[in-house]
Amino acid sequence: MIDEGNTAEAKGVLQIALSTLVLLEEYQPLPILNARNLIQSASSESDKDKAMQMLANARTRLKLAQELGYAEDDQEYEQLNTEIKNLEQQLKADEDTKNAFEKLKTRIAAFFKRISNFKRISKKEVKS
Numbered sequence: 001m002i003d004e005g006n007t008a009e010a011k012g013v014l015q016i017a018l019s020t021l022v023l024l025e026e027y028q029p030l031p032i033l034n035a036r037n038l039i040q041s042a043s044s045e046s047d048k049d050k051a052m053q054m055l056a057n058a059r060t061r062l063k064l065a066q067e068l069g070y071a072e073d074d075q076e077y078e079q080l081n082t083e084i085k086n087l088e089q090q091l092k093a094d095e096d097t098k099n100a101f102e103k104l105k106t107r108i109a110a111f112f113k114r115i116s117n118f119k120r121i122s123k124k125e126v127k128s
Helices: 007-018 030-043 048-067 076-092 098-115
Strands: 022-027 117-123
Touching (some): 030 048, 076 098
16 A cells, blocks of 8 residues: 555554554563473473472572562462472382372462463554
8 A cells, every 4th residue: 555655545554453452561480480391391200310300490490580579478489399399308209299290280380370460551442
């Protein structure tokens, strides 16, 4: 349209297109996302030593998240760390860890969802 000299018409089409958008801002704490992914990977790891290293890395990521200020006073950090330490002890003792991993995965997923911020900036609808 612009190439044909119809700038007014092109402007109108662009306005309609822009008025159909919903803009969202999304804040996701990457250290907690990384911790969640490490826990997920550790739960399916057959090598006990690798699983323990992944869990140690997950604890480090959680500490980083807290130090960066992502819900830094939240008691969930302490509970997650305790669960990870208990899971590491279970792995060392060659105990069944399936239920412990499931509980930890559920807990960290809920924590991640709770502290991730989704903020709607604007919503525009098509005008007929």
